[in-house]
Amino acid sequence: MINAPSPTPEENWTEEDPIDAEIDARVAQVNQNAGLPPERPTRFGPMVTVALPMVIAGILLVMGMWIFVYPLFFG
Structure with missing residues (x-):
């Protein structure tokens, strides 16, 4: 992001846009x-919506690799 504007302290970044x-x-x-x-x-x-599915997928991946x-290699 080369041309990204730098945030200024006087601008409230958390304020909701009036149009929204x-x-x-x-x-x-x-x-x-x-x-x-x-x-x-x-x-x-x-x-729950992001991290939990990633943890479950990681566990299943490790189990699949193990099985x-x-x-x-070691059997």
């Missing part, structure tokens, strides 16, 4: 008019 806030409010209004329940926050964080490759 307006779109979110409009979507909530349309969903309410359609009789849909309001959106609930998800129960699972990134640790199929280990006997070829």
Whole structure:
């Protein structure tokens, strides 16, 4: 990223864009008019949705290597 702008201390990087806030409010209004329940926050964080599948895949990979490759060299 050669031409990336450097962050400035006076700029609030966590502030929501007014356009996004307006779109979110409009979507909530349309969903309410359609009789849909309001959106609930998800129960699972990134640790469960990203890290857990990677750990499971890693365990399965090690088990597969142990079962199929280990006997070829040390069996």
